[in-house]
Amino acid sequence: MKRIIVATDFSAEAENATLYAINIAKKQGYELIIFSLYNLSIHALNARASTITMQDLLAIKRGRLEALMANLNKTHHIQTIPHFATGDFYEEINRCIEIYDADLLVMGMAKKSFEQDLLGNTTTSAIHKLKIPILSIPLEVKYQGIKHILFACDTANGMPNKALEGIMSFASTCGATVEIFNVMEKADAIKEKADLYDFDTITKDVIYYYRNIESTEVIKAIKQEVLDTSTDLLVMVPQKHGFWDSLMHRSKTRAMASGNNIPLLSIPM
DSSP: OOEEEEEEOSSHHHHHHHHHHHHHHHHHTOEEEEEEEOOOOHHHHHTTOOHHHHHHHHHHHHHHHHHHHHHHHHHHOOOEEEEEEOSOHHHHHHHHHHHHTOSEEEEEEOOOOHHHHHHOOHHHHHHHHOSSOEEEEETTOOOOOOOEEEEEEOGGGOOOHHHHHHHHHHHHHHTOEEEEEEEESOHHHHHHHHTTOOTHHHHTTOOEEEEEEEOSOHHHHHHHHHHHHTOSEEEEOOOOOOHHHHHHSOOHHHHHHHSOSSOEEEOOO
């Protein structure tokens, strides 16, 4: 059985992402793990809170997670597994992924801000740091089924078959159509790269089509295609950039994650 982890900090964004993940889990028959991280505040540590006080605080936070589990079970008739942790987020989420052999991490996406646009937030950082597919859900998006998947790929940097196979497998269980969308500056380069891939050997029973466009504004082109096709899920494979390079050559995946009103599935290379 496949497993989905949902990371929650009990915010509105996390609550919405949890509801979205519940719908996917129920439809696909996936197991759902709810991950919650809590660290004592710097004020409590500076005040040298007693061991008993610290344990009480952790018990309260753990109890909040258990209450969420009970509410989800009662309201949505779904069994979930709680995973409560303290410490570094990336270390603990990786430990959770390893323990449950998870297939997907779901996280809420906060509204766009200048700081987020420049340096990202927890979700956009996780996309580049974790080796697991991450589904980021904007606050405004509610689950209404997945019928059209837009795979915005960059054939100039290669398109791994493993990623494409995962997309097609997911599309098959959803009954979704997949659009393989490529943006390049020159039409000749589009044709040259497209000829390198034999999609029929990977797509099997999934309905798909391949669309190329010529444009110098990649992000703008993707956003327009999302609108034109009423896409339900955008899929991208993030590319690696160094820190300073990423400030000048901002990741297209991060840009779409931080400024988009559609669920984004990022698949690591």
